[in-house]
Amino acid sequence: MFPKIADFGPLEAFGMTVHPILHSYGLLLFGGFILGLWVAARRSHRYRIDSRDIYDLGIWLVLGALVGAKALLILLNPERFLQNPLGFLGAGGVFFGGFLGAAAAAIWFFRARGISVWNGGDLLAPSIALGHCTGRLGCFAAGCCYGTPTEGLTGVTFSDVYANEVTGVPLHTPLHPTQLYEAGVELALFGFLLWLAPRRRFEGQLFVTWLALYSVARFFIEFFRGDPRGSPFDGPLSTSQALGIVLLAAAFAIGSVLRRRTT
Secondary structure, eight states, rough: OOOEEEOOOOOEEEEEEEEEEEEHHHHHHHHHHHHHHHHHHHHGGGTTTOOOHHHHHHHHHHEEEEHHHHHHHHHHOOOHHHOOOHEEEEEEOOOHHHHHHHHHHHHHHHHTTOHHHHHHHHHHHHHHHHHHHHHHHHHHHHSSOOBBBOOSSOOBBBOHHHHHHHHOSSSSSOOHHHHHHHHHHHHHHHHHHHHHGGOOOOOTTTHHHHHHHHHHHHHGGGGBSSOOOOOOOOOOOOHHHHHHHHHHHHHHHHHHHHHHHHH
8 A cells, every 4th residue: 555655744835834745546546537538539539529629528527526526425424524624625535426526517518519418428438437447546555445354365454554544444454455346347347348339339328338337346346345435314235336226227227218219
């Protein structure tokens, strides 16, 4: 685990003391976003979309993802937010919240530019998988989104005190590397979607395929998660599992409508 790439120590600036740290999580998250955006721009001509539109879309995706991820995080942890609003906002976010926020921003952008929403979604689907894969590697480096204890061969042991202070990851205990499980799933989905792209039968097929397959994979990975994630109405499922069921149903419904419309 390497939560810090560089620690510059306390610095004095304008009468204030700051402690800049380059975190591996933020660096990999940013790198995954840039990589996904670049892949989408490189493939955009196949979808009759100008690559400049994809780069313009990037800023709106960032804003939408940040707002969505933080909003869902606050909704799931209102008491912790009220205790320390600024510190809480400095923490990570919830992926499904970021996804929904970015999706809303993309829909608005595509409509404003006169681009088919489902065609644009197909273009972005492999990039979503690739970017999320890289982001989960950042989670692994930081220690967040950790798994439950295990005695199996896949168990990994974290030992960084700073990561424990920031994320609460248990130290010196073998845990399921749920971050790597999810990164592996997304990398496989990236490859599968690239294979499916020239074979798609209707606009929106790639996007709803990613949404359905990821929702299923996330549902099962959640059983191995050990970090607190909240549970709707104190039920047996985590928030991500409940959202996964809703999004899976939405993917099937949307896919069915789009397929019939094309036929």
